[in-house]
Amino acid sequence: MTKNKPVFFMGINLRKLRKAVFSKTTLRGIVAIIATGFIWELCARFEVPIIGMIPAPSSVFSSLLAQIQDKDYWECWVYSYDRVLSGFIVAQIIGIPLGLIMGMSRNFRDLTFPTLEILRPIPPLAWVPMAVIFWPTPEMSIIFVTFLGAFFTMVLNILGGVKNVDVRYIRSAQSLGSSNKDIFWRIVLPATLPSLFTGMTVGMGITWAVVVAAEMIASRSGLGFLTWKSYVAGDYPVIVIGMISIGIAGYISSAVIRMLGNRLTPWLKII
Amino acid sequence: MNEHHNPAGSGSKMQGGQMQISAISKYFGIGPLRKQIINDCTFTLESGKLTVLIGPSGCGKTTLINLLAGYETPDSGTITVDGSPIKGPGKDRLVVFQETALFPWMTTLQNVVYGPMVRGEKDKKELEDEAMHLLHKVGLAEFRDKYPLQLSGGMQRRCELVRALINRPKIMMMDEPFRGLDAMTRELMQEYYVRLFEENHLTNLFITSELEEAIFLADRLIILTNRPASARTVIEIDLPRPRDFKILVTKEYLHYKQNALEILHEEAMKAFSVGSGAAVADFLEAYSEVKAK
Numbered sequence: 428m429t430k431n432k433p434v435f436f437m438g439i440n441l442r443k444l445r446k447a448v449f450s451k452t453t454l455r456g457i458v459a460i461i462a463t464g465f466i467w468e469l470c471a472r473f474e475v476p477i478i479g480m481i482p483a484p485s486s487v488f489s490s491l492l493a494q495i496q497d498k499d500y501w502e503c504w505v506y507s508y509d510r511v512l513s514g515f516i517v518a519q520i521i522g523i524p525l526g527l528i529m530g531m532s533r534n535f536r537d538l539t540f541p542t543l544e545i546l547r548p549i550p551p552l553a554w555v556p557m558a559v560i561f562w563p564t565p566e567m568s569i570i571f572v573t574f575l576g577a578f579f580t581m582v583l584n585i586l587g588g589v590k591n592v593d594v595r596y597i598r599s600a601q602s603l604g605s606s607n608k609d610i611f612w613r614i615v616l617p618a619t620l621p622s623l624f625t626g627m628t629v630g631m632g633i634t635w636a637v638v639v640a641a642e643m644i645a646s647r648s649g650l651g652f653l654t655w656k657s658y659v660a661g662d663y664p665v666i667v668i669g670m671i672s673i674g675i676a677g678y679i680s681s682a683v684i685r686m687l688g689n690r691l692t693p694w695l696k697i698i
Numbered sequence: 699m700n701e702h703h704n705p706a707g708s709g710s711k712m713q714g715g716q717m718q719i720s721a722i723s724k725y726f727g728i729g730p731l732r733k734q735i736i737n738d739c740t741f742t743l744e745s746g747k748l749t750v751l752i753g754p755s756g757c758g759k760t761t762l763i764n765l766l767a768g769y770e771t772p773d774s775g776t777i778t779v780d781g782s783p784i785k786g787p788g789k790d791r792l793v794v795f796q797e798t799a800l801f802p803w804m805t806t807l808q809n810v811v812y813g814p815m816v817r818g819e820k821d822k823k824e825l826e827d828e829a830m831h832l833l834h835k836v837g838l839a840e841f842r843d844k845y846p847l848q849l850s851g852g853m854q855r856r857c858e859l860v861r862a863l864i865n866r867p868k869i870m871m872m873d874e875p876f877r878g879l880d881a882m883t884r885e886l887m888q889e890y891y892v893r894l895f896e897e898n899h900l901t902n903l904f905i906t907s908e909l910e911e912a913i914f915l916a917d918r919l920i921i922l923t924n925r926p927a928s929a930r931t932v933i934e935i936d937l938p939r940p941r942d943f944k945i946l947v948t949k950e951y952l953h954y955k956q957n958a959l960e961i962l963h964e965e966a967m968k969a970f971s972v973g974s975g976a977a978v979a980d981f982l983e984a985y986s987e988v989k990a991k
Contacts, residue, residue: 598799600812604817617801694802
């Protein structure tokens, strides 16, 4: 009889909380992660060929305890984030207006699009040698390469967004007496926001991929370099820590953009 | 010089909004692909009357409304409102589209006040009061802060009606606005629409392909020919106002329906034999083959 009665503790409905935490989906996820760790541990213990070469979770964990007390480890985070954000933000500052102008002005699009399309397929990492030569410091060249990673994606997504604005919205707005300025700020720009955030999410992913590789090639700091350095030094558990750190850092960045996107495009959320 | 000008305050009872469509034609495409959509089409939207255009599907109704709204220009012929030729789209002729054209990023209220707001008319408080008054009438007051995607199809159309009405256009144009709604919502929308019309008596143009809807709403029913479209027949519908669904079973209504049905059927048969008839024949043939196996 008391089965479904809510139980409160410090204002929290414990039954609801238990339902959320111990839902089947969460439980399955936890079981899967533990099982993977367990199999991984076994593979390392029994020295299974190839997979057994990966350091066991136990040794990674003890090494992690040492790393998180080390200032250098956190500095790697700061360096990588610094580069990613610098490149990403510059890509927004240049890419968003460029994409919008290209979308709005046919003449401008005809002038810029062909050049962009030739440069775009060049992978950002192919720019590394040239970037190192023409930027005064290696730091600037890494930021430049991360910038490229996000830039083209931003421009293309925004351009596509502007071109896909439904003509009915423009017509309605014209009928209702909008000036060109109103049509841009009140119609085209909000209609483009969803594509803009798609561009940001994809761009952020590319930025992390690029920064890690660039750090391995042209830098002596950052999470990419940490991973590479541990490989050279033969400190295998730290390689794993570097990899997982990069994964978490990328995840946090994407989550922030998703949150920002949801906040700024509330009309897409149904109910 | 039959052009007249209404001073804003005192003349509000004096109704303008007479639209004259004279011998307009419209072509699309170039070279061998050039097709005539509208052919020498002439009719009048009488001031303060609800005119319904009906025609077989694909006959060029939407093109016609785009021309009247000023989104496209006719290749020949003239369109005038109260004597002066139209120049592009304007707030004196507002269209409610087939699919909703509410701005998805604005709430119900923001959508409704959009027109007067961008034109800088009235202050915000006054505008919102007026909008809320209209929203109340169509039963949307409590949905003022919802986004269009959060409204049902019928609510979206009602919101769109209000968004047009608040601008006090001379002419309202409805391009199959209730298409795609379920039967019950559709009936409800027709009632809302007819009530709004009978209250404000703006010049209204309503395009539809449903005969019952057409006769139920219309003061004047214009039947279009098959493509290229032109006005074939005008039927004055002399049913009492205010209208309600009881008229659907009166003898007069059935008489109008019978009359219009015959003309419409003739045009539909023409459309069938010209274009889509061949496709249907192909389909039937293919179908019988499949069945034989």
